[in-house]
Amino acid sequence: MEKPGETAGTVLVAVPGGKGLMSTLAKHGFRVQACKNLAELIKRFDRSTDAIVLRQTTLVPSKTHLLAKALATQPPWSDVPVIFLAKAGSEGKKASQRALQILGDPNMLVLPSPLRIVALVTALRAAARTRRHQRAVRDLFEQREAALASISDAFSVIDRDWRYTYVNKRVLELTGKRKEELIGHVIWEVFPEAVGSEFYQRCHRAVEKQLPDHFQVFYKPWGRWIDTRIYPTSDGLAIYRADISEMMEQQKRLRESEQRLHVAEERIRLALEAADVGIFDYYPAVGVIRWSDRCNELFGLPAGAKPDYATYLNAIHPDDRHIIHETIREVLSPGSSGHYEIQYRALGVANSQERWLEEKGRVLLDDAGRPARFLGTILEITERKLAEDALKKAKQDAEDANRAKDQFLAMLSHELRTPLTPVLMTIASLQRNYDIPDSARRDLEVLRRNVELEALLIDDLLDLTRIAHGKLELRNDAIDVHASLSYALGVSAADLNEKQINIQQDLAAREHHCWADAARLQQVFWNIIKNAVKFTPARGQLRISTRNDAEHYIIIDFTDTGIGINPELQPRIFDAFEQGGSEVTNRYGGLGLGLAISKRVIDLHGGKISVQSEGRGTGATFTIKLKAMETSLLEGPAYPLDHDGSARDSAEILLVEDHEDTARALRRMLENAGYQVGYASTLASARDLAAKRRFRLVISDLGLPDGSGLDLMGELGASGQLRGIALSGFGSDNDIAAAKAAGFAEHFTKPVDWERLRHTIHRLLDGRPPQL
Numbered sequence: 221m222e223k224p225g226e227t228a229g230t231v232l233v234a235v236p237g238g239k240g241l242m243s244t245l246a247k248h249g250f251r252v253q254a255c256k257n258l259a260e261l262i263k264r265f266d267r268s269t270d271a272i273v274l275r276q277t278t279l280v281p282s283k284t285h286l287l288a289k290a291l292a293t294q295p296p297w298s299d300v301p302v303i304f305l306a307k308a309g310s311e312g313k314k315a316s317q318r319a320l321q322i323l324g325d326p327n328m329l330v331l332p333s334p335l336r337i338v339a340l341v342t343a344l345r346a347a348a349r350t351r352r353h354q355r356a357v358r359d360l361f362e363q364r365e366a367a368l369a370s371i372s373d374a375f376s377v378i379d380r381d382w383r384y385t386y387v388n389k390r391v392l393e394l395t396g397k398r399k400e401e402l403i404g405h406v407i408w409e410v411f412p413e414a415v416g417s418e419f420y421q422r423c424h425r426a427v428e429k430q431l432p433d434h435f436q437v438f439y440k441p442w443g444r445w446i447d448t449r450i451y452p453t454s455d456g457l458a459i460y461r462a463d464i465s466e467m468m469e470q471q472k473r474l475r476e477s478e479q480r481l482h483v484a485e486e487r488i489r490l491a492l493e494a495a496d497v498g499i500f501d502y503y504p505a506v507g508v509i510r511w512s513d514r515c516n517e518l519f520g521l522p523a524g525a526k527p528d529y530a531t532y533l534n535a536i537h538p539d540d541r542h543i544i545h546e547t548i549r550e551v552l553s554p555g556s557s558g559h560y561e562i563q564y565r566a567l568g569v570a571n572s573q574e575r576w577l578e579e580k581g582r583v584l585l586d587d588a589g590r591p592a593r594f595l596g597t598i599l600e601i602t603e604r605k606l607a608e609d610a611l612k613k614a615k616q617d618a619e620d621a622n623r624a625k626d627q628f629l630a631m632l633s634h635e636l637r638t639p640l641t642p643v644l645m646t647i648a649s650l651q652r653n654y655d656i657p658d659s660a661r662r663d664l665e666v667l668r669r670n671v672e673l674e675a676l677l678i679d680d681l682l683d684l685t686r687i688a689h690g691k692l693e694l695r696n697d698a699i700d701v702h703a704s705l706s707y708a709l710g711v712s713a714a715d716l717n718e719k720q721i722n723i724q725q726d727l728a729a730r731e732h733h734c735w736a737d738a739a740r741l742q743q744v745f746w747n748i749i750k751n752a753v754k755f756t757p758a759r760g761q762l763r764i765s766t767r768n769d770a771e772h773y774i775i776i777d778f779t780d781t782g783i784g785i786n787p788e789l790q791p792r793i794f795d796a797f798e799q800g801g802s803e804v805t806n807r808y809g810g811l812g813l814g815l816a817i818s819k820r821v822i823d824l825h826g827g828k829i830s831v832q833s834e835g836r837g838t839g840a841t842f843t844i845k846l847k848a849m850e851t852s853l854l855e856g857p858a859y860p861l862d863h864d865g866s867a868r869d870s871a872e873i874l875l876v877e878d879h880e881d882t883a884r885a886l887r888r889m890l891e892n893a894g895y896q897v898g899y900a901s902t903l904a905s906a907r908d909l910a911a912k913r914r915f916r917l918v919i920s921d922l923g924l925p926d927g928s929g930l931d932l933m934g935e936l937g938a939s940g941q942l943r944g945i946a947l948s949g950f951g952s953d954n955d956i957a958a959a960k961a962a963g964f965a966e967h968f969t970k971p972v973d974w975e976r977l978r979h980t981i982h983r984l985l986d987g988r989p990p991q992l
Contacts, residue, residue: 520568
């Protein structure tokens, strides 16, 4: 039976016909594995085996060497006992001797026949105890190996004959050797290059004096810095070696960084001194400020002064001290980077001289999150602030002047436009009279063209102002460029005929539609044609051609046989008020705004306009390039007329106009067209008329003596039954928007074109039922 605390072993049994034996062993608590023959036993043999039981008949002489080989592979700590069940007599004795001879005198016990179970059980229990002790030794070996292997340094043991007796894995990694190349070999034979080295000398000195040693050396064969510790023992030396190449490289880089930092700090110090920048350190816990003499100078303190925080704060202008307090709160708030940049005024302590200062710094916190140190720089910026103030004032003055100019141009436009309206209305009325002679009709046409020309000059001034302020808006639609060119030529037909200009057209572009503002594009074409007429002698030529390029652009060329443009002038030809000198201006007149406006308009369309001329007397070619739609399937006129329905007879229109001439001309034109006109010159009289009569349309000037036409429209149009047309000498985008917001359906800028006004009246009257 087992003793308390003991564990039964695993027993390999190769006994033919031994079922009863195995049953008996199992009853005694042994874990038994039956093997049919020696080959199966050898296969099952491993470190868990506690004992082998063999019968003499199992140990076949020809197979015995295989068992011997298996037993020889055991690790040093292991010695599995073999129990040999021999036959009785001399035969059994001889068999036992042969087994001992072949197996090499292993841990073998011979039990002769007849077998006594007690002897076998006792032997197996002894074997189990031995195996437990062997495994305990194994555990100690493994623990030692694990402990030595865990050493991060390269650890080796050398005996007194300088032979390696132990090396850990790190030694193999460091030396690049295999374990069998080191164990049992003399260190100086393995590494002959080390003979005579510092390591060689220190190892011998440690053995002789029996004193430990520690040193660092660069070992050239390995190309590494090695930290070495040598500890002498009674059996030899224990050596610890560590690769410290990375650490040494870091120390080298650190020394280089410190050297560079020192150089950089010196350069910064010299730069700050050269730039008159003061530097400071403030320790809030003790209220101490340490700063350079430049700071003393900026705050009006003598050189070498050592101020405290109160001195610093008192030297800041009283109106700016809040900046310091707010900045401190901000940099100490959660999430702050700790950096700050502020500007304030300082009053010299000695002389009260006011200076503008710029302070840049950061706060450093201690482990508890409290401010431990403020450090930074202080720079005088008085001259910069004075320059900034002067610049702000100049900018404000320029903006004020620009606003005054805009207001002047708007007022000038109003004052110039207002007298033109009755002139145009009178001319239109006279032209409708079929009884006047042809000579008078031609004179009226000249008057009309010149009045319209003056109105266009006023429009150019206002357009240039809109463009300069970025307020020129485009109302884009699909435009037929060819139709637009034809329309522009039609508008200019009288001028072209008068000078007998020969027009040639080569409209070859297949893709001749683009996305553009029809009115603005028409304005550009008309400007270029008008210039060609102006600068081309009588009976000259104007050729207009179109084509497409590979990128689906439409290219329009206007080539005239005029006076040409000098090469040095061409880069400036699109500048406002540029006409090529006083000689050209005096001879041909004009303001020089048409091409400047055309350039801005084409730019807004994403296109390009350019000019080419060989010089004086060679004519000029203006080229416009616009992105074309990649189809020419769009048909129809570019400028369709508004629907011209018949106005209802006796439709009543309220006309409100304080300018007497304009009112008389408009009233006559409206009455001649068949309308019933109610006339008022003031806001009050207009209200009275509106209360008494049922008007279907109101045409009102915006600037009235006792109020605004905007107010009148707001009152009369509240019901939604009355439409309105605004008349004004002011034509800015804001003016038009204000009129629309008040309820006016249309806005006309004076002078008023009668045909356009007539079509607008028809359209508005046909689109609404009469007021009830």
